Amino acid sequence: MTEQPQDPGRIILWGVGTPRTLRPHWALAELGLDYECQPIQTRSSAMQTPEFTGLTARKKIPLLQDGAFTLTESAAIITYLSDAYGDERTALLPSSVPARAQCLEWCFFVLSELDSGSLYVIRRHQYLPQIYGEAPEACAGAARYFADQMPSVERQLDKGHPFLLGDRLTAADIMLTSCLTWAVRFGVGIPDIAAAYAARITARPAYAQAMARNTIPQPSME
Numbered sequence: 001m002t003e004q005p006q007d008p009g010r011i012i013l014w015g016v017g018t019p020r021t022l023r024p025h026w027a028l029a030e031l032g033l034d035y036e037c038q039p040i041q042t043r044s045s046a047m048q049t050p051e052f053t054g055l056t057a058r059k060k061i062p063l064l065q066d067g068a069f070t071l072t073e074s075a076a077i078i079t080y081l082s083d084a085y086g087d088e089r090t091a092l093l094p095s096s097v098p099a100r101a102q103c104l105e106w107c108f109f110v111l112s113e114l115d116s117g118s119l120y121v122i123r124r125h126q127y128l129p130q131i132y133g134e135a136p137e138a139c140a141g142a143a144r145y146f147a148d149q150m151p152s153v154e155r156q157l158d159k160g161h162p163f164l165l166g167d168r169l170t171a172a173d174i175m176l177t178s179c180l181t182w183a184v185r186f187g188v189g190i191p192d193i194a195a196a197y198a199a200r201i202t203a204r205p206a207y208a209q210a211m212a213r214n215t216i217p218q219p220s221m222e
């Protein structure tokens, strides 16, 4: 990062309603930042407006605007927010080079193996068959693949730290917890030690704040 954000009052987060959108809402809450939310939902007409597509040709949420700076990809957004606004007390990534690399290793592992390689396969082929086609075998294989990844999570949690990487919350906790709770919602089992960890991490006030902001707005009854 070469440029520093110019106007911290102008953080806008696009997207609500999914485990991916939860992650930056959660990071913003942990960092104690004020922001505006554009509560657009995946596969809604709001994703197709010129206002949104002008910001990203990927047409994906979450998307962060910080003044003139625009960023997609949940893990990149969390990293950016921590680098730009975290201090010694609130930063979500460690400052030492090896510890930061380890944190990013977990973020990339979660994003590629647990999210895209497992849970999103189930999301697509079990819950969105009208778009992506039904594929029960692929979904069963994805659930098995998720289970196959769990020993590495168990081994890390078995070290007995309160958080995944030690004694404070990092981006890796946000990424991992979002996938553990997502797996449980899909009926994909998680190890007991991971369930206890997720229960501990989701008890944080910032998680509750993020869940509230990540909620899909209900139409007014008036």
Ligand SMILES: N[C@@H](CCC(=O)N[C@@H](CS)C(=O)NCC(=O)O)C(=O)O
Binding pocket: 018, 019, 020, 021, 042, 043, 059, 060, 061, 062, 072, 073, 074, 075, 111
């Ligand atoms: N790897 C991306 C995934 C983003 C993503 O696929 N978001 C979904 C919602 S959870 C989306 O915008 N889907 C719209 C579409 O595929 O049309 C991240 O973690 O931010």
